[in-house]
Amino acid sequence: MKHIRKKTLLGTAVVAGAALLGTCMWALQSALGISQYDIALPQGMEGLDGYRIVQIADLHSANLEKELEQALEQLQPNLIVMTGDLVNREDRDFTQALSTAALAVRYAPTYFVRGNHEVDNPDYARLRRGLEEAGVTILEDEGVVLDYHGTALNLVGVKDVNAYPGSRWKATVAMGQTAKELFVDGAYHVLLSHRPSLLETYGACGADLVFSGHAHGGQVRLPVLGAVFAPDQGFWPQVTAGVHTAGQAQVVVSRGLGNGTPFPRLWNGPELVAVTLRSAESFPENG
Structure with a gap:
């Protein structure tokens, strides 16, 4: 017995x-996951139909080059945007980040904005030089107008709020005002800004499309319950992944690729985001 x-x-x-x-x-x-979104274009911007933007967010010096190369080969983007935290604040070896940047440039024009880790990294000037040498364009409160089939796409990158002087409130107001001043008439406005929690500011500044990251998808995503915690948002955050609406803006939030904290990502694999702009006529719901 x-x-x-x-x-x-x-x-x-x-x-x-x-x-x-x-x-x-x-x-x-x-395993690297690819999240693909179709974003409807406003009237008058039909020339951008089919334009594809791939977002590389929160790499944190992780080595995902093989997977990224396969994904970029599949997606064939027109534009690649890097929305910050390419490295960790304590990193001094930027080899992996710069290698990933060089990979991106092979597939499409690539643009970068700083995240809070780059703001805090005392060797950022060296990272910036390396990115520029790799062919990446850095947008520090700057904009560039890109032409696609005769239609203008105005790409604007703003600094992370930690890079502005003064209080967080003043920095957020300054960031929104900077973005508004950099948008140009007659263009589709795409904003690169690291933090997803500033929805009200994004909705008020006149952006059509915003790319952000920072929240790591909530770090831990419990089955059914969703994201557990995110910086700037606390426990049970609401803006950590997917597409969110703020005014006229569609705010795309990437869960990111790497990990900037010792705590592991759980139920939350690395994510590459791809957005395809669609005219009303070609939008999948109307197909």
Whole structure:
């Protein structure tokens, strides 16, 4: 009888251990996922139909080059945007980040804005030089007008609010005003800004499309319940992934590729975002 009980307990322990191991492997999924979104163009911007923008967010010096190369080969973007935290604040070796940047440039014109980790990194000037040498264009409260089939796309990049002097409130107001002043008439306005929590500011500044990251998808995404915590938003944050509406703006939030904290990402694999701009006639819902 005791022998049977021991075998039963052993069997239960093995099953429980296997279930725990399976759960951990599921939670720590590391395969690169691609999230693709179709964004409707406003009237008058139909010339941008089919224009594809790929977002590289929050790499944090992770090595995902093989997976990224396969994804970029598949997606064939017209434009690549990097929305900050390409490295960690403590990094001094930028080899991986710069190699990933050079990979991106091979596939499309690539633009970069700083995240809070670059703001805090004392060697940022060296990283900036390396990015420029790799062919990346850095937007520090700057804009550029790109032409596609005769239609203008105005790409604007603003500094992270931590790079502005004064209080967070004053920095946010200054950032929104800067973006507004850089938008030009007759163009589709795309804004690169690291933090997704500033929806009200994005909606008020006149942007049509915003790319951000920073929240790491909530770091831990519990099945059914969703994101657990994000900087600037606290517990059970609402703006950590996907597409959100703020005024006329569509705000695209990437879960990011790497990890800037010792705490692991759980149920939250690395994500590459691809946005395709669509005219009303070609929008999938109307197809």
